[in-house]
Amino acid sequence: MEHAQKPLLRALSGEALWPPPFWLMRQAGRYLPEYRELRAQAGDFISLCTTPELAAEVTLQPIRRYGMDGAILFSDILMLPWALGQELRYAEGEGPLLAPIRDAAGLSALRPDMVRPNIAPILETVARVRAGLAAEAPRTTLIGFAGSPFTVACYMVDGKGGKDFAETRRLAYVDPLLFGKLIRLLVDSTVEYLLAQAEAGAEALMLFDSWAGLLSPAQFRRWSIEPAAAIVRGIRKARPDIPLIGFPRLAGPLIVEYADRAGVGTVAMDTGMDPRWAAAQVAPGVTLQGNLDPQAVVAGGAAMEAEARSILAAMRGRPFVFNLGHGIVPPTPPEHVAALARVIRTG
Ligand SMILES: Cc1c2[nH]c(c1CCC(=O)O)Cc1[nH]c(c(CCC(=O)O)c1C)Cc1[nH]c(c(CCC(=O)O)c1C)Cc1[nH]c(c(C)c1CCC(=O)O)C2
Structure with a gap:
């Protein structure tokens, strides 16, 4: 299929x-038995992300089941701090743990020159997935990704997952020079x-x-x-032409300013x-993506269907990509994912 004909593009x-x-955020992952099997085979999560055969296979698993229009590279936003040399591990049941960076010495230990060699296996995964899609799912678009600097910094500075990232937000006020360098x-x-x-x-x-939505309006802009x-x-x-998607989660009304200023074509x-509010407030040339509650997909049935249909109704007539409002759990x-795909496909 001609590149420009892919529906997602x-x-x-x-x-x-x-x-x-x-497509669905976190569409490859633990809700799929075939993922859990490969995950067990790889051992730990970082090995899975850096073993191209396995990571490519995991990327393709949900496409085989559901035929999504987008395949998102199987990796993690924290593979960039990992590639920069920050110590990272994913503890079972605890989420990511990093050696926190809070001062100039921590910052200067990072190795931007090592990113290119360290990401080589991830790039090989990308190439394998692209070839796999050409063979198996020629209408599906391959999406690459990264965390935004603030969200990645939340993990680098706090050193672990969380809900408020107090250390990071405080550092941004107390030492904006250091934080700005990071x-x-x-x-x-x-x-x-x-x-x-x-x-x-x-x-x-x-x-x-x-984690953009944790910031005050002024800090959000900055x-x-x-x-x-x-x-x-x-x-x-x-x-100049590659499509870019931004996800300023929990931004509230600041999503409008983000859509105007960040320069991404899709928010x-x-x-x-x-x-309905977003459709009215966000510039009409900007594509919107979202935003079914991941818990509605856990629930399934009539409740999921009603929520999905109300999103579809609000987006009718504008450039739109159906997705969840956060990752699938x-x-x-x-x-339930198969049932959701049927609802979306009937419009
Ligand atoms: C904040 C963030 C992270 N990672 C990501 C974000 C941004 C999106 C969001 O807000 O959810 C993004 C991400 N993480 C993962 C992907 C792969 C592609 C996909 O969407 O299917 C993507 C795009 C795989 C993953 N990333 C992670 C897993 C689980 C690892 C496992 O199998 O044990 C997967 C499939 C681990 C991870 N990675 C992260 C945390 C906090 C955790 C632990 C909590 C959890 O397990 O959900 C950081």
Whole structure:
């Protein structure tokens, strides 16, 4: 199939398609028995992300089951700090643990020069997935991704997962010079990382700013919108046309400013965003993506269907990509995802 004919690429480029194309955040993962099997085979999560045969296979698993319009590279936003040399492990049941960076010495230990060699296996995964899609699912678009600088910094500074990232937000106020240096380093490394994914075969790129909504409005402009805009400029210099998706999670009404200023063509809505409000407030040329509650997919049945249909109704007539408002969760029954795909495909 001709590259420009892929439905997801068309929607990301501003076309209103009906039924809309769809994919689901975290569509490869623990709710799928075939994922759990390969995960066990790989041992730990980082090995899975850095073993191209396995990571490519995991990326393709949900496409084989459900035929999504987008395949998102199987990796993690924390593979960039890992590639920069920060100590990282994923503890069973605890989530990610990193050696926290809180001072100039910690910052200067990072190795931007090592990103390129360290990401080699991830780029090989991208190339394998692209070839796999060409053979098995020629209408499906390959999405590369990175975390946004602020969200990645949350883990680098706090050193673990959490819900409020107090250390990171405090550091941004107490030592904005140091924090700004970390953010700039992440901007540059992220541009390099995303361009390398595009070169290896990613056809669209997404920036996950999962914790943007923790910031005050002024801090949101400084640490979410500005770095995203700098990344977009860096990518556009080399790849003026590649579709870019931004996800400023929990931004609330600031999603409008993000859509105006970050420079991405598509903005992803989180679960709490009213799609009718977003449709009215976000510039009509911007594609919207989202935003079914992941818990509605756990529930399934009539409740899931009603929620999905109300999102579809709100988005009718505008460039739109159906997705969840956050990642699919492990207790999701796989048959509910199949039922959701049927609802979306009937428009
Ligand atoms: C904040 C964030 C992370 N990772 C990611 C984000 C941004 C999106 C969001 O807000 O969810 C993004 C991510 N993580 C993963 C992907 C792969 C592609 C896909 O969406 O299917 C993507 C795009 C795989 C993963 N990343 C992780 C897993 C689980 C690892 C396992 O199998 O044990 C997967 C499949 C681990 C991870 N990775 C992260 C945490 C906090 C955790 C532990 C909690 C958890 O397990 O969900 C950081």
